Amino acid sequence: MLLSPIPTQAPHSWKHIENISIIESNEPLQTVPYTENLKQLPFYFDQDIPHAINICVARRSVIQKLQQAANLLPDHLGIVVLDAWRSRAVQQAVQDEVGNIIKIKYPHLTSSEQQQLLLQFVAPVSPDFISPHLTGGSVDITLFERATDKWLDMGSDFDEPTERSYTHFYENQPEHPACNNRRLLYSVMTQVGFSNLPTEWWHFDYGNPLWAYYNQQDNAIYGAAHWDINSH
Template sequence: MNFLSQTIANKPDPNWSQVQVIPIIESQDPLVPLGLVNSPLRSYPAYFHQGVPGALNECYVRRSVLFRLYKAARLLPTGIELVVLDGWRPLPVQQYLYDTLHTVMTTHDTQQNETELLAHLRQFVSPPSDNPAAPSPHLTGGSVDVALCDVEGLLLDMGTEFDDISFWSASAAFETITKPNARESEVIENRRLLHSVMLQAGFSNLPSEWWHFDYGNQAWAWATQQSQAQFGVAERLTLAQRWLKSVTSEV
């Protein structure tokens, strides 16, 4: 068994009260767009294509995250490519995702009390926060949602769709099947492949989502037992903001 076929361990969800007190020493690593990136990386801004209000038509990540995505992509076997579905998010997009899922769960998951519901919700969407000391992971530019595709751009079977909120979205969910059928065996190998190359490239994985990986932010620092995080809230300045910054710096 090589590192690409390692069993995915069933890990607990992050202890968010511990995550949010990890100090952030901002590295000033800039956000960079993935639209100009060539093979072996693909970019498909999923929320934009789904019509989520405020979603960007481009995926942005911190520069050092991009370098690690390159490393992960180059570890993949010939014929398989890495697809980035989401990276940095503006706060309004995070708010929309959180509110929408909260509404769905409140309406249809009536067996849980409010505390249980919020804990379940947080497994899939973090509460919106641009607090410099405890930002939502995707607001840092250090979180990425990724999948695998073939050379034609067809997504591989990962067991669920991106952003599914069922039990089967957990990274290790299919590892619990004792006698997998052909399709389940394919899913297991696809997930192991994605998980392995991303961890080899320096990312950590959110156990409740096979597609979500972190680098440099508080979630990554907690998962990898680092004493501090490198990324706080990231900003993508508008043209007017960049001009104003340039003008004021000359005064």
């Protein structure tokens, strides 16, 4: 499979995302299924992040498109979903967690600079802001070897707040395994209609305002979604 380079995209502004109109489709959230080449591993639940649920759920079309993307992969590979829909409470907990990592990792930055860096990797949390994961239209994913369940080398850890996480980071190191692995993930996901967050190789969107921004759509089709753990 000849894979195209990952394009460099301009960063977005969360203020711009906030202003994109939403025409809600009312598509339901569903559990990400387990198939031969698509599975889930609820990362934040496993990491004991407060309020995280023990399954990954997303909008119905998102799951259908994930399966289509997985089917485009070579037969020995699959997609593992680490996170999808995320409540505001979990969003706040993730922001706190990554914020603490940034404070430890970048003590030379001012608090304002640390906050700017945080916003590259975690959407803001406020009562009137609909973060991408809250819509059920965002997925955090990686690739795995079907025979061994081993994750492929993507060149940075999931949620690592460094430039190595920028999707195109390894484009100038084509000999690094992460370069081809990221190109493969980016290729199958964008082919089926997802957009990628340029600062996170693992984060893809469909239907929400972030997707509308990067895919130049007039409006989003997913607003805030709610998963009631008691009714499932």
